[in-house]
Amino acid sequence: MKKTLLALVIPAMFASSANAYDFYQTDDLKLSVKGQMEIQYIQKLTPSSSEKGPEMRFDDGEVEFKVKANLGNDVSAISSLRTEFKSNDVEDGGTIKLDRYYVGLEYGGSQLIFGRMKTFGDWYGTNDDQELGQWFWNTPTKGDDVIRYMYYGENFWFGVDADLQEKTSDGSTDTSLVETIANVDIGPVTLQGFYSIGEYPTLVEADQNTQAKSTSGGAEWKTFWGHAVYNYKDLSFAGGYGEEEYDDVVTEMIQATITYKMGDMRTMVGYSQLDTDGQKASDNYFANVIYKFHPNMKAYVEVANQTDMDFAYLAGMEVSF
Secondary structure (H helix, E strand, O other): OOOOOHHHHHHHHHOOOOOOEEEEEOOOEEEEEEEEEEEEEEEOOOEOOOOOOOEEEEEEEEEEEEEEEEEEOOEEEEEEEEEEEEEOOOOOOOEEEEEEEEEEEEEOOEEEEEEEEEOHHHOOOOOOOOOOOOOOOOOOOEEEEEEEEEEEOOOEEEEEEEEOOOEOOOOOEOOEEEEEEEEEEEOOEEEEEEEEEEEOOEEEEEOOOOOOEEEEEOOEEEEEEEEEEEEEOOEEEEEEEEEEEEOOEEEEEEEEEEEEEEOOEEEEEEEEEEEEOOOOOEEEEEEEEEEEEEOOEEEEEEEEEEOOEOOEEEEEEEEEO
8 A cells, every 4th residue: 555645754754753662772872663553354355356455454564663863073883674464254363574774874864775665656746545546557566685765854854766777597586666756845745756677586497308498487667657746725636647568568657646534543545547458447545533542542544446346345453752
C-alpha cells in the first residue's frame, strides 16, 4: 500500500521519528528504536467468480533500530536495521524478514545510503488508500543492492536510487533498476515527478543432455508518473497521470483523490483507472476514514469497488511506539 503524502514523510528521513525512542544518546552517538503493530479484518478485492471470504490479517509488524554517529564537520554516519512480520492468514504463522538494512552518510540536507530498502517505486503517487486501491503492478518497490542519494531543501526534495545487478557464475541475474523522484511545494500546490527503468531477473539453465544454455525472464519496464496536489484549508485535491511499459505492453493510469481533515479525523475518497493495451480498463473507487485516538494509535475503515471485482472492505488498527 502507499503511505502518506511524501511532502509530509520525507523530512522525517533526516531526523529521528517523533515516535522513536532514543534509548542511548551522547554528543557523538544516538541509538533509537521504534515500531508498529497493525491488524486488519479485510475482504480483499477478488474476482466476482471467487468465493474467498474476509480474513484477519497481520500487517506491518515492524521493529527498527537506528544508529547516528557524529563524525564532525556536520557529517554523520547512519544505519538502520528493521525487521518486519507479515501474515495473510492468522493460521499460517507468518514470516519475519529483514526488511531494511543499510549504512550511509548524512550531511546537512543530503543523505547517501547503501543496502536493502524500499525503492522509490514504493513512494510515488497521490493515492493514500489503506489497502484497496490499485496501482502499477510491475514496477518494483524494494531492492537488496540499492544505492540512494537524497537531498532535502526547504520547499524541494529529490532523490536518485539504483538497484545494482548481480550475476551468478552461470550468467543468471537479479533485478536491476535506476530511478529518480522529485517533489516541490509552491504555496498551496505540491508537484511531483517519478521515473523508473529496469530489468527483472534472468535465469540461465543448461540442458542436462546437451548442456545447451537457454535464458528466460529478463522483462524490462519503464514507468513515469506525475501529479499535483492543491491544499485549501482542510481540503486537499490531487490528480495524477502515469504510464508503465512492461515487456512491451503499455498501461496508462489516471488518479484523483479528495481529502478532508477535521481535527484527528481524515476522510478520503479516490478514483483510479488502469488501461492496459488489449485489455478491459479497470476502474477503482474507494473511500476511507482514519481517526487518530492518540499520537501512537489510529483506527480506520475502508471500502472499495473495482471493475469485475466483488465489493471489498476492511477495518484496522495500528499501535506504534
